[in-house]
Amino acid sequence: MTFHLPKTDTDAEKSSPLLLQAAKKGTPIVPVWFMRQAGRALPEYRAIRGTGSILDAVEIPELAAEITLQPVKRYGVDAAVLYSDIMVPLKGIGFPIEILSGKGPYVAEPIRTKRDLDRIRIDELDVPYVLETIRILKGELSVPLLGFAGAPFTVASYLIEGGPSKNFEATKALMLGDPLTWHTLMQLLTDLSIAFLKAQVEAGADAIQLFDSWAGALAPRHYQRYVLDYSKSVFEALAPYQVPTIHFGVGTSSLIPLMADSGADVLGLDWRVEIDQVVEATGGRLAIQGNLDPTACLLPFEDVKREAEMVLKSASRAPGYIFNLGHGVLPSTDPEILKRLVEFVHEKGNGIISSHQEERRGSQK
């Protein structure tokens, strides 16, 4: 597994190689970005965002681009993350979906039977505003732009439950009780994720992340049988583009050996695992991203620093490492803390990693 640099010199000048090279040892600085770095924690976001649905906001390219840029300016992170939502491609195929403020996605008529599948018309994907946002950003950014999509399972869970879920009862009922319909739905959503990601990369996204946020609700045997192959197909379809790919899930500790086979370059981790154990379990085949508990960022900076240091130490055996939280920035986070955290990781990250590597070599003698 290697990361590929941008293809032309012009691109290379415009894009900081930090994030894109994170899989190589000896990156001069540990790259850092935050999931949900654009959003409610930022006063400048609240100032321009308005009160409408995010699905409407992403349809205004100038607004979406500005929101995408805000955290890059404020925090000095090494990647911009397209302001978007995993529900966007569903809206892009005309599937009736809403996002309710403070509640999440809402599907008035959930997918429950084979017949419901006719309502998902992949061929009609049309998201010109997303592509326009990317084009605007490419003209302004000096760091790589990350595109993303929801993984087939996570998107399926919203479509079947009709919204966020605690137990995923309807999702599992369909998966275990009507596998034929399940597999057809998953194939449709795989095609949708692929089409959405390809469009982003072709418009200029430099790397992509696949969010399988709720895969952690599954037994490993069910993930393997009903989910893994579809996420694999997504990464396979993106391989020709040679952009770095990141595979992320929450509460997926026991799925890691399976997720490591999905074909992604980087495994995004929540905070419930230790990076060194993940590196061991995956044979050091994948670069690692993430792992700082987002709640740690609610503490005074001295505590944040100590927690970040523990993450960096644990990352010392990873073949490549991108600093990030284990899930999205919590809305109550003080932006000043994140800014100082970026500075800390940039200044001390590689030093902590190398001194821990030496310590370990010393203790092995």
Add this chain to the structure above:
Amino acid sequence: MTFHLPKTDTDAEKSSPLLLQAAKKGTPIVPVWFMRQAGRALPEYRAIRGTGSILDAVEIPELAAEITLQPVKRYGVDAAVLYSDIMVPLKGIGFPIEILSGKGPYVAEPIRTKRDLDRIRIDELDVPYVLETIRILKGELSVPLLGFAGAPFTVASYLIEGGPSKNFEATKALMLGDPLTWHTLMQLLTDLSIAFLKAQVEAGADAIQLFDSWAGALAPRHYQRYVLDYSKSVFEALAPYQVPTIHFGVGTSSLIPLMADSGADVLGLDWRVEIDQVVEATGGRLAIQGNLDPTACLLPFEDVKREAEMVLKSASRAPGYIFNLGHGVLPSTDPEILKRLVEFVHEKGNGIISSHQEERRGSQK
């Protein structure tokens, strides 16, 4: 680790040894019980329960005993589980706590500072109604009676958050930001768990389970540093009683190697792990309980059977196995499904386990 049989012949006659002997290979029948087997899934429960708080219901020993007996009669499970709640000992020390219907525990004035700790007066534990319920049950039961308590971390999380939590922000802020207060609180709650469990065992409980339901919210390094020793102390304090002990958590895949050192006899698993991998990771030191996804029980029985079979196969390497769900019975579960599941595990469980053991031996040759 061994399980201990009841001490007198009279006890031995009254208590089925099935559950208590589950750690020994060759138990004639795989024992089975369900977390939350008493409760909303049962019409006979809804008929007698009334609408008041569970904290009031457990104060009526005849009612609590009857609710405890209902699933034993209906399902033919191999253990009765005391109808109680992990918040009961807090009420028993006069700490102001409520349980709101459909919402869970509610603490109007949460614990946040060192000074708040003065409000937790362990010495005053007084739960005569719980002990009376146990005495009534011991006269009527022909299967072992399981007592339980919340583990210090899980109880602490309710006291600090003031109720159920998604991100445990206040809990982690106290744990990571004010470790001195944290450790003092955890010691207090450890003493409370011990006192509550000792009282149950002395009144006649045949085995106990410690619920650390929310420990899975923690990074392994934090669990190890701030939590594990307290759960260990609970099991240590119970050791002289020689009753089997079960340690259970949800979403604790990455904590399993640590939880395996807590001193419990049995590790209770949710459905997010494969039993055979847990047995390998823990060196086969502990018996295993659980693992069937509770949502599987919402399916037609043919599907339930197939899922139960997969769990039983995966349990074939465990040094002892108690069949159970990976979390509580969902309220929408059809009791008839659970009844048939108990019959299935009793009739076929050991056969499935042994034939899978032979298969494995065959494939190793």
